Amino acid sequence: MTQKQDKTRVTVEIRNRSYTIVGDEDASHVRLVASLVDQKMREIHEMNPQLDTASLAVLTAINSMNDYLALKEDYASLLGSIKKERG
Amino acid sequence: MTQKQDKTRVTVEIRNRSYTIVGDEDASHVRLVASLVDQKMREIHEMNPQLDTASLAVLTAINSMNDYLALKEDYASLLGSIKKERG
Numbered sequence: 001m002t003q004k005q006d007k008t009r010v011t012v013e014i015r016n017r018s019y020t021i022v023g024d025e026d027a028s029h030v031r032l033v034a035s036l037v038d039q040k041m042r043e044i045h046e047m048n049p050q051l052d053t054a055s056l057a058v059l060t061a062i063n064s065m066n067d068y069l070a071l072k073e074d075y076a077s078l079l080g081s082i083k084k085e086r087g
Numbered sequence: 088m089t090q091k092q093d094k095t096r097v098t099v100e101i102r103n104r105s106y107t108i109v110g111d112e113d114a115s116h117v118r119l120v121a122s123l124v125d126q127k128m129r130e131i132h133e134m135n136p137q138l139d140t141a142s143l144a145v146l147t148a149i150n151s152m153n154d155y156l157a158l159k160e161d162y163a164s165l166l167g168s169i170k171k172e173r174g
Binding site: 014015017019021025032033034036037040041052053054055057058059060061062064065066067068069071072074075078079082 | 101102104106108112119120121123124127128139140141142144145146147148149150151152153154155156158159161162165166169
């Protein structure tokens with residue numbers, strides 16, 4: 001594990017549990033990300049009340065990763081259309 | 088909850104636990120997403136072996152959401168630069 005001297009440490013609460021996030025992002029950004037994750041977990045919980053926190057979090061991660069990949073494709077196709085236009 | 092008749096159901100394994108994903112994506116895409124989540128969880132676990140599955144999954148979700156937001160900003164700025172150029 002790397003030394004954390006230049007990193008920010010932010011404690012956030014997600015589904016009544018605290019997590020300390022260590023990273024380069026500023027605290028307000030970390031809090032925004034955490035609140036979006038908390039919200040997504042709540043939405044998935046409402047549709048699947050039987051799931052425990054670990055499953056909710058795994059499904060939330062899958063969801064976010066899926067959104068990320070879809071946006072990555074959009075980004076690549078936007079970039080492609082620019083290159084074609086300029087070419 | 089909506090009826091699932093037109094949805095695909097794919098069972099994936101993440102950290103030795105099975106999850107059934109219901110959605111519109113095809114099975115191979117769901118498996119790709121799940122393998123990326125599994126890999127990210129393994130990476131976070133290697134750096135933080137004391138964390139339980141729920142924490143690992145929450146941190147993975149935070150990580151993926153963060154990547155998504157960063158890419159969303161990149162996408163918006165790319166779109167902005169195109170508009171400016173055409174403007």
